[in-house]
Amino acid sequence: MKFSDELALDIRDLRMRYGTKDVLRGVTFQAHKGEVLALLGPNGAGKTTTIEILEGFRMRSAGEVSVLGVDPADGDEAWRAKLGIVLQSWRDHGKWRLRELLAHLGSFYVPYSTEQRKRPWDPDELLEAVGLTEHANKKSKQLSGGQRRRLDVAIGIVGRPELLFLDEPTTGFDPEARREFHDLVARLADDHETTILLTTHDLDEAEKLADRILILSGGTIIANGSADALSRQIEGAAEVRWTRDGQRFVHSTTEATQFVHGLFKQYGEAIGELEVRRASLEDTYVTMVRQAESGNDEAAARVFAVQNSDGDAATLEGHVA
Numbered sequence: 001m002k003f004s005d006e007l008a009l010d011i012r013d014l015r016m017r018y019g020t021k022d023v024l025r026g027v028t029f030q031a032h033k034g035e036v037l038a039l040l041g042p043n044g045a046g047k048t049t050t051i052e053i054l055e056g057f058r059m060r061s062a063g064e065v066s067v068l069g070v071d072p073a074d075g076d077e078a079w080r081a082k083l084g085i086v087l088q089s090w091r092d093h094g095k096w097r098l099r100e101l102l103a104h105l106g107s108f109y110v111p112y113s114t115e116q117r118k119r120p121w122d123p124d125e126l127l128e129a130v131g132l133t134e135h136a137n138k139k140s141k142q143l144s145g146g147q148r149r150r151l152d153v154a155i156g157i158v159g160r161p162e163l164l165f166l167d168e169p170t171t172g173f174d175p176e177a178r179r180e181f182h183d184l185v186a187r188l189a190d191d192h193e194t195t196i197l198l199t200t201h202d203l204d205e206a207e208k209l210a211d212r213i214l215i216l217s218g219g220t221i222i223a224n225g226s227a228d229a230l231s232r233q234i235e236g237a238a239e240v241r242w243t244r245d246g247q248r249f250v251h252s253t254t255e256a257t258q259f260v261h262g263l264f265k266q267y268g269e270a271i272g273e274l275e276v277r278r279a280s281l282e283d284t285y286v287t288m289v290r291q292a293e294s295g296n297d298e299a300a301a302r303v304f305a306v307q308n309s310d311g312d313a314a315t316l317e318g319h320v321a
């Protein structure tokens, strides 16, 4: 998909220190308008810290940050009205009924309605979009954990944001709710042209939703590219399995097509039960984070940074058994 040339996020050399601990040591990335980015990283890597700085909730130690063209430190109400935020946990408004709560919160966005973006979202349409129609008259404290999370998402998007931050949005969702949520995110990105930055530990979710994956480790972005492009960057990105003369073989290669071609050229019809399995995002993620954590940050950054979002991987030598 081709995105707008305009940047929704422009982050350069972002640094954050808590006391004597450097959590972010120079984070740099951009997001084009309409792009969906997944920010991945181990527990404590600084994902929440990063998005809280972008939301204007936390002041950074250093670096340049532009969010919808504004430095969050100077963001006013009109800027805030263009953002949607779903925090990791949010517990209040327990006595409010869902439809009333969304209508009330939505009323704050009325002054910021525009021709292109009618604000706020109609409460009933919104409840339907997040699958809570049958609970419209319930108090929020009567919801289950997963239903409460859907309400969090509804609160986050009630103002029809141009930029949406989702911090681990599907924690506690059952598989069906997760799938519905994924459809909703795809609709927000495609139909409503919303730029989305999400954090998640669910790598299938990241692969499914994100146009581009960012991996944060050791205080910097160690990988930046589509899931496909990243998987092509690691050693042995695909596993080829086959049988020949009753024997089983397995071979890891970054050039599966070339390898299989060589295999058939050499052994022809003697090859049976051929199977090619590409590295999953999980394989890629674990390999990259391990290498970065083993102190090889510089090499990791050199190998894994895929700067173009189309993600053309470098050509690597294939291996033939």
Ligand SMILES: Nc1ncnc2c1ncn2[C@@H]1O[C@H](COP(=O)(O)OP(=O)(O)OP(=O)(O)O)[C@@H](O)[C@H]1O
Residues within 6 Å of the ligand: 018, 019, 023, 041, 042, 043, 044, 045, 046, 047, 048, 049, 050
């Ligand atoms: N207010 C704070 N004061 C001091 N240290 C903090 C503060 N907030 C976060 N930290 C520390 O900064 C680091 C990054 O935390 P952060 O919550 O940003 O990580 P994360 O990547 O979102 O983790 P998780 O995946 O567990 O949610 C952690 O070591 C955490 O203990």
